[in-house]
Amino acid sequence: MLNIKNLHAAVEDKTILKGLNLEIKPGEVHAIMGPNGAGKSTLGNVLAGREGYERTNGEVLFNEKDIFEMDPEERAAEGMFLAFQYPVEIPGVSNLEFLKASLDAIRKYNNQPELDAVSFMKMARETCKAVNLDQSFLKRGVNEGFSGGEKKRNEIMQMMLLQPKLCILDETDSGLDIDALQVVAKGVNDLRDSNRSFVVVTHYQRLLDYIVPDYVHVLADGKIVKSGGKELAHELEDKGYGWLDNNEVA
Amino acid sequence: MSEVINERIGKEYKAGFITEVDSETMPPGLNEDVVRAISAKKGEPEWMLEWRLKAFNIWKNMKEPEWAHVHYPKIDFEAISYFSAPKSMADKPKSLDEVDPQLLETYEKLGIPLHEQEILAGVAVDAVFDSVSVATTFRAKLEEAGVIFCPISEAVHKHPELVKKYLGTVVPVNDNFYAALNCAVFSDGSFVYIPKGVRCPMELSTYFRINEAKTGQFERTLIVAEEGSHVSYLEGCTAPMRDENQLHAAVVELVALDNAEIKYSTVQNWYPGDEEGKGGIYNFVTKRGVCHTNAKISWTQVETGSAVTWKYPSCVLKGDNSIGEFYSVALTNNYQQADTGTKMIHLGKNTKSTIIAKGISAGKSQSSYRGLVRMSPMAEGARNFTQCDSLLIGDKCGAHTFPYIESKNPSAIVEHEATTSKVSDDQMFLCQQRGIDPEKAVSMIVNGFCKEVFKELPMEFAVEAGKLLEVSLEGSVG
Numbered sequence: 001m002l003n004i005k006n007l008h009a010a011v012e013d014k015t016i017l018k019g020l021n022l023e024i025k026p027g028e029v030h031a032i033m034g035p036n037g038a039g040k041s042t043l044g045n046v047l048a049g050r051e052g053y054e055r056t057n058g059e060v061l062f063n064e065k066d067i068f069e070m071d072p073e074e075r076a077a078e079g080m081f082l083a084f085q086y087p088v089e090i091p092g093v094s095n096l097e098f099l100k101a102s103l104d105a106i107r108k109y110n111n112q113p114e115l116d117a118v119s120f121m122k123m124a125r126e127t128c129k130a131v132n133l134d135q136s137f138l139k140r141g142v143n144e145g146f147s148g149g150e151k152k153r154n155e156i157m158q159m160m161l162l163q164p165k166l167c168i169l170d171e172t173d174s175g176l177d178i179d180a181l182q183v184v185a186k187g188v189n190d191l192r193d194s195n196r197s198f199v200v201v202t203h204y205q206r207l208l209d210y211i212v213p214d215y216v217h218v219l220a221d222g223k224i225v226k227s228g229g230k231e232l233a234h235e236l237e238d239k240g241y242g243w244l245d246n247n248e249v250a
Numbered sequence: 251m252s253e254v255i256n257e258r259i260g261k262e263y264k265a266g267f268i269t270e271v272d273s274e275t276m277p278p279g280l281n282e283d284v285v286r287a288i289s290a291k292k293g294e295p296e297w298m299l300e301w302r303l304k305a306f307n308i309w310k311n312m313k314e315p316e317w318a319h320v321h322y323p324k325i326d327f328e329a330i331s332y333f334s335a336p337k338s339m340a341d342k343p344k345s346l347d348e349v350d351p352q353l354l355e356t357y358e359k360l361g362i363p364l365h366e367q368e369i370l371a372g373v374a375v376d377a378v379f380d381s382v383s384v385a386t387t388f389r390a391k392l393e394e395a396g397v398i399f400c401p402i403s404e405a406v407h408k409h410p411e412l413v414k415k416y417l418g419t420v421v422p423v424n425d426n427f428y429a430a431l432n433c434a435v436f437s438d439g440s441f442v443y444i445p446k447g448v449r450c451p452m453e454l455s456t457y458f459r460i461n462e463a464k465t466g467q468f469e470r471t472l473i474v475a476e477e478g479s480h481v482s483y484l485e486g487c488t489a490p491m492r493d494e495n496q497l498h499a500a501v502v503e504l505v506a507l508d509n510a511e512i513k514y515s516t517v518q519n520w521y522p523g524d525e526e527g528k529g530g531i532y533n534f535v536t537k538r539g540v541c542h543t544n545a546k547i548s549w550t551q552v553e554t555g556s557a558v559t560w561k562y563p564s565c566v567l568k569g570d571n572s573i574g575e576f577y578s579v580a581l582t583n584n585y586q587q588a589d590t591g592t593k594m595i596h597l598g599k600n601t602k603s604t605i606i607a608k609g610i611s612a613g614k615s616q617s618s619y620r621g622l623v624r625m626s627p628m629a630e631g632a633r634n635f636t637q638c639d640s641l642l643i644g645d646k647c648g649a650h651t652f653p654y655i656e657s658k659n660p661s662a663i664v665e666h667e668a669t670t671s672k673v674s675d676d677q678m679f680l681c682q683q684r685g686i687d688p689e690k691a692v693s694m695i696v697n698g699f700c701k702e703v704f705k706e707l708p709m710e711f712a713v714e715a716g717k718l719l720e721v722s723l724e725g726s727v728g
Contacts, residue, residue: 050679072682082683088676092698101694102684109685141698142680158684 001026001063001197002047002166008057008222009039009046015056016042018222024166027194031208031233032201034219035241040201041085043219044170048082049075062166077109079165083155083172090142095154098142099124099161106162127160130190132183149180156187167191168199173207185210205237263521263721265488269356275334275465280327282306285434288333292403292437295410305423305433312427318589319618319650320558322495322532330497332435334465336379356459374399376440376456378469388452395451397481398443402470405441412443416474420503420538420566428499428560429536432468436501439469444479444510453708455484458500460520460531466497473503475510475545482513484711488520488555495523495557497532504539504547508569511546512539515707516563517715520555522722525613527585530557537561543569543598550706552715553580553590554722562620564593567601567632574603577703579715581696581722582615582647591621591652596629596662605636608700611647612723618650625662632662640670641699643692643723693720 002024009017016039024030034040045053047060049072060067067075090098104114115123124138131153143151152172159167172184188198188211200211208216208230216232217224220241226232236243276287285306289299314325336350356379374388376399392399398409405413423433440456460467475481498520506512514537523530533556539547549563565574576592594603609617623634640649655664673695681691697704697716704712 048679048683051675071687072679073685073687076683076685084680084683086676088674088680090677090680090695090698092701093694094698097694097698098681098684101686101690102681105687105690106685162684 001028002199003061004058005060006058007043007046007055007060009042010054010056011042011052016222017046019058020219020223022217022224024197024199026165026197027192028215029192029198029200029211029213031211031213031216031230032199032219032224033203033205033216033233033236036203038219039222040203040219041170044082044168044199044201047075047168048072048080073105074109076164077106081159081162081164081167083152083159083167083169085171085174087143087146087151087155089144089146091144093142094139095142096124096138099138099158102158103161123161127157130160131157131187133157148175149177152176153180153183153187156184160187160191163191165195166197166199168201170201171203172200173202173204181207182210205233208233265519266521269352272337273334274337275331278329278331280330280332280435284332288435288437291333291335292406294403294406297410297414298406301418301423302434305430306435308424309427309430309434312424312430314427315560318560318620319616319652320560320587320589322558322587325495325497325532327431330466332466332468333437335437374452374454376401376454378438378440378456378458391451395448396445397448397450398441399454400441402439402441402472403437405472409441409443412474413441413472416503416505417472418503420505420540421501421536426536428534429501432470432499432501432536435466436468436470439471439500440473441471442473442481442483444473444475444481446476447478448476449479450481453482453484455486457486459488460496460498466499468498469500471500471502472505473512473514474505475507475512477507478509479507480511482515482708484515484517484708486517486519495530495532498534498556500535500537502535502537502563504537506539506541506545506547506572508543509545510542511548513548513708514539514550514563515711516549516551516553517707517711517718518551518553518555518559519718519722521557522555522586523557523584525584527557527614530586531555532557533559533561535559535561537563538566538593539564539574540566540568541572541574541601544571545569546573546575548573548575548577548706549592550577550703551579551590552703552707552718553578553588554718556588557586559586559588559590561590562592564595565603566595566597567603567629568597569601570598571600572598573601575706576603576605576607576621577706578607579610579700579703579719580608580617580619581610581719582612582617583722584613584615586613586615588616589618589620591619593622594624594634596623596625596632596634599628599630599632601629601632603632603634605634605638606702607636607638608703609638609640609649610643610696610699611640611649612643614646616648616650618652620652620654622654622656623664623666625657625659625664627658629659629662632659634662634664636664636666638666638668639699640668641696642670642672643696689723693723696723 004022007020218226285302376386504512520531547565574594580588582588607619611617619638
């Protein structure tokens with residue numbers, strides 16, 4: 001699914017990722033944890049192709065294709081989805097309009113016919129319900145005046161609607177209360193299947209109680225310094241990231 | 251994104267073709283004889299000629315205004331021809347069958363078929379080509395309701411009492427430089443009269459086309475809505491792509507008598523010039539309406555064309571409880587300049603006005619909102635709300651706001667809100683990450699920004715306006 005080899009990346013000439021290796025197979029859920037400033041968010045942004053995040057070395061193959069040969073919208077259409085840490089508002093553009101434009105573009109890229117309005121509406125209403133958002137959210141501007149929790153649920157709704165192959169969740173748990181966290185986790189768990197993979201970037205172990213990962217990686221200073229099973233997350237929670245500095249990194 | 255946006259700035263202007271038609275065009279230059287000649291061409295009565303000559307003498311002593319935030323080389327008024335009409339129109343065709351097919355074809359190409367059976371249902375059209383009206387549709391049907399919708403040159407002959415009574419009452423001859431010029435040389439335009447208590451059975455629309463080179467278009471529109479009547483009117487404008495600038499100086503006067511309502515919408519798409527800023531229309535327009543007791547005038551404009559725009563559709567709220575509204579979207583790209591806004595003059599008690607102005611600047615363009623809200627000493631309990639938002643695309647354009655507020659009545663309330671925002675990299679990235687390409691993303695974001703104004707347009711045109719915006723933005727992202 002995703003193969004990252006020796007990835008180096010810089011933001012404004014400052015090197016953030018310094019030789020990151022990661023392989024993700026279909027159906028796997030990988031959690032990426034690590035202290036602030038380790039490069040967790042940079043990873044998601046480099047993968048999705050945000051301007052200003054520059055690959056300086058290494059390669060990334062997504063379904064055997066070099067992602068750096070593709071524009072961000074092509075990566076998205078190939079099935080890569082980034083759930084944003086801080087979803088931005090687009091005033092006046094309704095959620096419905098946005099979802100339709102997004103789905104149409106992705107289907108067109110994959111040579112699928114445009115979904116008719118009735119089927120689309122049905123699908124949109126169902127996904128809205130699945131993340132406990134009122135139907136009225138479909139008519140409101142994208143993230144316009146949404147609370148933090150509503151914005152995150154909106155991201156999950158988009159993910160459910162677009163059915164991507166690879167979902168990258170960038171600190172989706174930040175700023176969520178326990179109820180919203182459960183809704184988000186349920187959304188992700190419902191989408192888990194043998195063909196879809198997840199990269200769950202988080203600072204806290206809490207989210208991983210609900211989205212149980214197959215693998216946990218610790219990212220520190222731009223590299224993966226430790227990998228393990230789901231129990232690694234608990235160990236980190238108990239001992240803190242400082243524990244790694246003393247034992248592993250040095 | 252910003253560097254991407256600044257690349258490849260160029261746009262496709264779809265109305266830029268020239269109609270090869272044999273025209274009779276007066277030699278360039280302006281003097282009393284030219285004014286007399288225009289009047290003679292129209293076979294005007296003596297009173298109309300005198301009115302024009304009076305205006306011409308006033309104009310001669312006026313100076314071009316320089317206060318607007320626009321820059322353009324000085325206009326040589328001697329280099330402009332003030333009248334041009336297709337020769338085939340000289341015999342005044344009696345019906346559409348007698349109109350030169352080439353002219354009809356021109357409008358068809360622009361998406362305005364003039365054959366009634368093909369036209370948008372429920373919209374009557376007056377088509378003005380250079381200095382003359384080519385055809386007016388659905389006149390019979392309108393006449394049944396008592397509505398008069400005809401070229402103003404015809405109204406001068408057929409309804410002189412109405413024209414005499416109202417022409418120049420809202421925009422006086424000496425109002426400003428371009429208005430005075432228009433009074434002297436106006437050639438054609440539309441005249442609308444809605445009788446007392448009548449709700450006009452269909453949308454009225456005038457479509458202005460400049461075709462001939464080195465010719466100015468000076469149209470004149472007068473709409474009179476009698477007590478308790480109602481009318482919705484739309485104008486559209488296009489011109490061929492030419493390297494030299496052309497002048498368009500129109501005057502529009504609206505009279506809404508007691509309890510009447512006039513809704514006036516404009517989709518202005520004059521040729522804006524090329525990506526280097528060469529050519530394009532100078533659009534210097536005076537539009538004003540007067541509201542009597544309980545009357546309402548609503549201006550909605552979508553301005554995407556013209557090299558330079560100077561335009562302030564205004565309302566004089568003369569009668570108590572009258573209402574004025576102004577909804578505007580002004581989009582500039584490349585080297586376009588727009589200085590546009592409104593004036594709300596509150597004279598009556600409990601008068602209300604609403605101003606929603608959206609400016610979008612892309613490329614190297616400059617867009618300014620200029621608005622005056624005046625509360626006179628008599629305007630007891632008057633209210634105004636102004637919202638003025640600017641959206642910037644890229645980093646080489648500019649947006650400016652010049653609000654003027656004069657309140658001479660302590661009970662009057664004036665509210666003004668203004669925002670400036672950019673199409674942000676974050677918004678673009680969100681769209682792209684969801685599979686939407688940058689061109690579509692910008693157009694979607696801009697359309698969202700304009701939503702409040704688009705919803706004021708008649709339904710058929712709201713869709714058109716959205717599309718027009720998309721075309722005008724073409725090339726604003728790479």
